[in-house]
Amino acid sequence: MSADxxxxxxxxxxxxxxxxxxxxxxxxxTARTAxxxxxxxxxxxxxxxxxxxxxxxxxxxxxxxxxRAGRVGTGDISVFDTxxxxxxxxxxxxxFDAAARLHRLEPExxxxxxxxxxxxxxxxxDDAGLDEEWLRARRGTVVVGTTDGEVxxxxxxxxxxxxxxxxxxxxxxxxxxATGGLALGVVRELGLSDVEPSTVATACAAGNYAIxxxxxxxxxxxxxxxxxxxxxxxxxxxxxxxxxxxxxxxDECRPFDTDRMGLLxxxxxxxxxxxxxxxxxxxxxxxxxxVLGYGINCDASHPTAPERDxxxxxxxxxxxxxxxxxxxVDLISAHGTGTPTNDTTxxxxxxxxxxxxxxxxxxxxAMIGHTMGAASALGAIAxxxxxxHGFVPPTANHRTxxxxxxxxxxxxxxxxxxxxxxxxxxxxxxxxxxxVLLGRHxxxxxxxxx
Amino acid sequence: MSTAVITAWSAVSPYGTGRAPLAAALRARTAAPxxxxxxEWTSDPETTARVVPGFEVRDALGKAGTRGMDRLTGLTAxxxxxxxxxxxPVGEDEELGxxxxxxxxxxxxxxxMEFTKSSLxxxxxxxxxxxxxxxxxxxxxxxxxxxxxxLKGPNTTVAAGRLSGLVALDxxxxxxxxxxxxxxxxxxxxxxxxxRAHLTRAAHGAGTVLGEGCVMVLLEPVGxxxxxxxxxxxxxxxxxxxxxxxxxxxxxxxxxxLAEAGTTAAGVWAAVPSEAPGTAGDQERRVHExxxxxxxxxxxxxxxxxxxxxxxxxxxxxxxLLSEPGAPGRIALLTAxxxxxxxxxxxxxxxxxxxxx
Numbered sequence: 001m002s003a004d005x006x007x008x009x010x011x012x013x014x015x016x017x018x019x020x021x022x023x024x025x026x027x028x029x030t031a032r033t034a035x036x037x038x039x040x041x042x043x044x045x046x047x048x049x050x051x052x053x054x055x056x057x058x059x060x061x062x063x064x065x066x067x068r069a070g071r072v073g074t075g076d077i078s079v080f081d082t083x084x085x086x087x088x089x090x091x092x093x094x095x096f097d098a099a100a101r102l103h104r105l106e107p108e109x110x111x112x113x114x115x116x117x118x119x120x121x122x123x124x125x126d127d128a129g130l131d132e133e134w135l136r137a138r139r140g141t142v143v144v145g146t147t148d149g150e151v152x153x154x155x156x157x158x159x160x161x162x163x164x165x166x167x168x169x170x171x172x173x174x175x176x177x178a179t180g181g182l183a184l185g186v187v188r189e190l191g192l193s194d195v196e197p198s199t200v201a202t203a204c205a206a207g208n209y210a211i212x213x214x215x216x217x218x219x220x221x222x223x224x225x226x227x228x229x230x231x232x233x234x235x236x237x238x239x240x241x242x243x244x245x246x247x248x249x250x251d252e253c254r255p256f257d258t259d260r261m262g263l264l265x266x267x268x269x270x271x272x273x274x275x276x277x278x279x280x281x282x283x284x285x286x287x288x289x290x291v292l293g294y295g296i297n298c299d300a301s302h303p304t305a306p307e308r309d310x311x312x313x314x315x316x317x318x319x320x321x322x323x324x325x326x327x328x329v330d331l332i333s334a335h336g337t338g339t340p341t342n343d344t345t346x347x348x349x350x351x352x353x354x355x356x357x358x359x360x361x362x363x364x365x366a367m368i369g370h371t372m373g374a375a376s377a378l379g380a381i382a383x384x385x386x387x388x389h390g391f392v393p394p395t396a397n398h399r400t401x402x403x404x405x406x407x408x409x410x411x412x413x414x415x416x417x418x419x420x421x422x423x424x425x426x427x428x429x430x431x432x433x434x435x436v437l438l439g440r441h442x443x444x445x446x447x448x449x450x
Numbered sequence: 451m452s453t454a455v456i457t458a459w460s461a462v463s464p465y466g467t468g469r470a471p472l473a474a475a476l477r478a479r480t481a482a483p484x485x486x487x488x489x490e491w492t493s494d495p496e497t498t499a500r501v502v503p504g505f506e507v508r509d510a511l512g513k514a515g516t517r518g519m520d521r522l523t524g525l526t527a528x529x530x531x532x533x534x535x536x537x538x539p540v541g542e543d544e545e546l547g548x549x550x551x552x553x554x555x556x557x558x559x560x561x562x563m564e565f566t567k568s569s570l571x572x573x574x575x576x577x578x579x580x581x582x583x584x585x586x587x588x589x590x591x592x593x594x595x596x597x598x599x600x601l602k603g604p605n606t607t608v609a610a611g612r613l614s615g616l617v618a619l620d621x622x623x624x625x626x627x628x629x630x631x632x633x634x635x636x637x638x639x640x641x642x643x644x645x646r647a648h649l650t651r652a653a654h655g656a657g658t659v660l661g662e663g664c665v666m667v668l669l670e671p672v673g674x675x676x677x678x679x680x681x682x683x684x685x686x687x688x689x690x691x692x693x694x695x696x697x698x699x700x701x702x703x704x705x706x707x708l709a710e711a712g713t714t715a716a717g718v719w720a721a722v723p724s725e726a727p728g729t730a731g732d733q734e735r736r737v738h739e740x741x742x743x744x745x746x747x748x749x750x751x752x753x754x755x756x757x758x759x760x761x762x763x764x765x766x767x768x769x770x771l772l773s774e775p776g777a778p779g780r781i782a783l784l785t786a787x788x789x790x791x792x793x794x795x796x797x798x799x800x801x802x803x804x805x806x807x
Binding site: 157171237243298 | 580
């Protein structure tokens with residue numbers, strides 16, 4: 001089973017109707033680029049570039065070092081006024097120099113989440129050893145997951161409307177607050193046109209949704225490359241909401257800990273450059289990992305609480321789609337928010353699939369906070385780095401593992417390990433679950449040092 | 451890509467609840483009635499819009515599980531209920547196989563801003579309404595609809611401005627083609643609100659009349675559809691106009707979609723533009739004039755009848771095409787344009803005479 005990577009995408013894929021691939025090149029300007037075409041056999045999809053912005057570092061090198069060192073990026077939030085909140089702690093991206101990171105987007109006319117998405121996309125492109133011209137020559141897809149889009153801009157507009165009245169609404173406000181602006185911002189920053197942008201707003205599982213959409217597009221031949229992931233910026237609205245629900249930890253986020261007291265909101269972006277294995281090999285690209293498959297489903301049960309059986313079902317969908325057996329999985333990058341409910345339910349779901357000996361299960365949110373729509377994208381990057389560099393990032397801030405979360409959380413210090421297959425979880429309000437499987441790609445060059 | 455068929459559709463529109471009032475009004479080319487929007491923060495009692503008249507979420511859906519629910523979610527959930535009337539998933543296999551893809555613009559902007567306003571004005575910054583907290587997730591409308599009808603398949607909320615309906619249709623057919631769902635409800639929704647009106651008018655002119663509503667279609671794989679196929683989705687293509695060249699990018703998108711559909715502009719029976727505001731709309735109309743004869747351009751109802759419906763526009767265009775009578779097998783095309791740059795095109799084959807409902 002595990003050797004068969006050509007299984008249909010969701011277990012029920014249908015064959016292409018004869019003739020659909022035999023179309024002649026459309027006339028006009030579309031002929032300039034290599035049109036993506038349906039392919040007879042599903043293609044293998046590989047990850048060749050990562051862009052990361054987080055409280056523990058900008059860029060994949062800093063992010064890697066932070067994960068390896070178990071660095072915790074908690075600090076006082078300063079991007080909005082936290083006066084009067086029970087706590088002001090969170091995971092902010094500090095020292096982000098938008099003007100230095102962005103070549104085309106004008107920071108003063110662009111919301112913070114869009115700036116993050118565009119900057120991380122550029123990092124991923126550079127990291128993959130590609131340039132804009134390469135992207136322009138091929139049909140591509142840009143999918144950015146988010147929880148809040150540019151809600152931070154709406155916060156500012158609200159303040160301004162309270163102060164100024166209707167004069168607060170200017171001609172630029174609509175574009176600036178549009179959720180679709182995140183993916184569009186990536187397209188604008190890279191000067192692209194023959195590309196399909198979409199912003200996926202499936203809350204805190206959105207990053208994995210985006211990776212899944214890019215995976216399917218390349219696998220089926222609808223796109224030659226995909227820039228996918230997630231981005232979110234800290235904002236008052238979401239901070240107030242989580243605080244009101246009593247979900248914010250007073251000091252640190254402690255996933256799976258007996259004394260865990262909640263999450264810490266965070267911000268950042270994770271963008272991944274995906275392409276076909278054939279494409280990566282042809283250009284001699286270094287491959288972080290292969291995207292083996294994914295699963296998405298919906299609990300259809302409760303607006304905010306996850307459901308164990310449904311999460312377990314989503315994990316099984318991903319394993320089946322990736323043609324991976326549970327015993328082949330070396331590591332789980334959990335959703336692990338550090339709230340009492342999430343962690344217990346998630347571990348119960350993992351044990352439902354993996355039995356009494358689940359693989360090491362880590363919660364990187366202890367280090368980077370809950371980055372919302374970016375969370376599972378940064379989790380996927382962390383998973384790829386674990387495979388690439390042979391280490392397991394730790395669950396930081398850990399004291400005592402909750403007996404109701406009986407897994408090896410790799411407390412506080414990373415460990416060297418031969419990591420071949422990683423499961424990356426994303427669970428969201430609304431019961432939107434998404435699980436991505438990444439695996440080592442046995443490069444013909446036989447080396448993994450980067 | 452293997453094609454998908456639309457086997458049912460429904461709506462909540464300014465003409466009323468369900469498919470029939472919308473289809474009848476579109477066939478008759480009746481402009482949607484204007485009425486006052488809800489009373490809320492920043493609302494102006496003098497302002498009218500093409501709203502769903504008298505729509506109150508809890509009246510429409512009942513009191514259970516609807517406390518604090520925003521209007522966007524209410525419009526979507528009622529549309530889903532209407533669409534599934536009598537055809538909802540039966541048994542766990544069907545529940546697991548049924549997905550939903552909803553296109554939105556920015557969620558409930560009014561709800562978000564009022565939540566922040568409470569935080570800014572309250573005695574404490576966390577004096578916000580717990581019953582409104584679930585609305586703060588932008589996937590609220592899609593996930594609440596799934597909860598109400600046990601739709602346990604892929605549940606996606608996609609934001610692409612005025613292209614949201616078209617992109618939702620595309621993502622839904624991909625979920626089917628890739629075997630990730632057995633059937634998918636796809637469409638897009640927009641709520642009217644005072645703040646959305648201010649945002650839209652500041653961007654597109656004080657005279658802009660706003661609309662709202664939701665249209666959803668049921669999409670099934672062509673080979674395994676259980677319902678009567680109403681239309682086959684032959685192609686969807688979208689891209690981004692560089693530097694304000696909407697016409698060039700849209701023409702390329704139409705070319706690509708027609709090629710994927712295996713037809714030409716001359717084969718198009720009806721072509722419906724998205725009536726984008728400003729230069730995007732001017733260029734969109736120009737592309738239609740260059741590509742399609744007047745007969746095709748005038749064949750189906752214009753979504754201008756509904757006002758500026760933002761994210762819901764593409765779904766309303768689908769409704770206009772599905773409602774227009776004609777001989778089975780006719781080719782219908784819609785284009786979409788967003789003033790921020792995205793443009794796209796979908797091509798359908800209409801399989802019935804379009805006279806029902």
